[in-house]
Amino acid sequence: MSGCWNCGAPPAFTGRDTGEEAHFCAGCGSLQPPPSNYFDFFGLERKLGVDAGALDLRFYALSRRLHPDLFFRRGERERQYSLDSTAILNDAYRTLKDPVKRAEYLLKENGFDVGEQKSANVPPELLEEVFELNMALEESAKEEVAAALSKFRSMLGESDAEMARQFERYDRSFDRGVLVEIRGLLNRRKYIRNLIETANGTR
Ligand SMILES: [Zn+2]
Incomplete structure (x- = not known):
């Protein structure tokens, strides 16, 4: 300037x-x-x-x-x-x-593409959960939907804790590789949030 x-x-x-x-x-x-x-x-x-x-x-x-x-x-x-x-x-x-918005912003500033999560990019470890949730929703199995919901909520909590750890790792190292991991975590988080909304019947 x-x-x-x-x-x-x-x-x-x-x-x-x-x-x-x-x-x-x-x-x-x-x-x-x-x-x-x-x-x-x-x-x-x-x-x-x-x-x-x-x-x-x-x-x-x-x-x-x-x-x-x-x-x-x-x-x-x-x-x-x-x-x-x-x-x-x-x-x-x-x-x-907001920690999520902050991370997305910093990723963008570092040249990462942080667009909307595509359905093609379902985190593989969540495929089974998605399948089970859809089954439970189709059968209107209320207890199973409730169980899935509580599982997703605890997954979201774990995901946030992991994100906090990766934030600290990045701040110590400014390592671009950590940003790649954080982008993966953000995608996963978004996906879990979608599952919660689906299970809640708000989508
Ligand atoms: Zn002046």
Whole structure:
């Protein structure tokens, strides 16, 4: 990024800035164009482990500092930056707050395709469960459906625990191979969630 659009002072965003001050020029105080990367926007490292409390604090601080009402009397450019920043702020917060959305975002940023799960990609270890669930649903076997539902819920819990472990592994190594594993876990999770919805009769 080049210097401040207004006074030419060196760029505020270095990728390591933590406070909301990074959004303003240190020389003249003008609001700068927002960084498009969500982690950079909040001054967070590009990691999968995010401290939810710290994220909340930064979100509230930035909401106050970037609010369009504060730029009402400023020039066209800062008014626009304030609108742009507020839009990114809300999207970034929603995305980084949720571990699944956060992982999908980081995968996308690293060039992975994380589109909708195709039915052709049923995780092989779930084929039997899918078959049994469909049988139980066809026969309206309520007890078996309930048993399947509780099994899927515990699978979802295990899947989330495994994902948390892989997040830590990635944050220690920044190893792309770990991201491949995480993508597999996300697909599996999505699939299990679909099974839960099916068993619940909501699909
Ligand atoms: Zn400036």
